[in-house]
Amino acid sequence: MTATQIDPAAAFKQQCAVQAASLVQTGMAVGLGTGSTAKFVVAELGRRIREEGLRITAIPTSIVTEKQAREEGIPLTSFGAQPELDIAIDGADEIEPKTLNLIKGLGGALLWEKIVASAARQFVVVADASKYVDHLGMRCPLPVEVIPFGWENAARKLGNLGAQVTPRRMRDGSFFLTDEKNLIMDCVFPAIMEPEKLSHALYNIVGVVEHGLFLHMATQTITAGPDGIRVLTPQGS
């Protein structure tokens, strides 16, 4: 079975990933995203290192991506050595096309992803075109990362904000743990019409470490779909 049969959007993911990876130049410090689209970016950067002599250093957004980067021969660095990144390239679960506000974190890597994106001068988002939404929260839950201690209390307070809250679990029923050994609460909100207000309310809940609203962070989105590749920057930028 080919990759495209397993994931019908795989070809689109690869197209936008290759275009985004072409923005990376020798000497850059690069944030490497997590997920099936970001995986194509990491593979393409590996190819460019091997075949074109590209020289970069990188910080991965998850243990999974770190493993792939090592396999691809991408030299890794740390925030100690490289507090600011030139570019970060990552996927998204939802994209609001006017603002380029995002929901991220269905892969559970949102905390490291947000740290890496916030350290980057350019944050480029790659996705297949199915990720566009009129407003956030339409096609997926909002992941919220909480520390395990007292998670039930944090979950209750998330519910008080209007969310239907489901702790994320593995197939065997155990809790899904992030790379920081935290839990993810998948929060379904009726509609997220005021994302900034919701973001503040989430940060005000004790025990919430981070949430998957990436607001005013993306400097560019590159999407691919049946109509081709589409590059967007935030409206008014």
Ligand SMILES: O=C(CO)[C@H](O)[C@H](O)COP(=O)(O)O
């Ligand atoms: O935020 C993420 C992981 O935490 C991913 O970037 C997001 O889930 C998109 O993944 P994919 O490219 O597989 O659709």
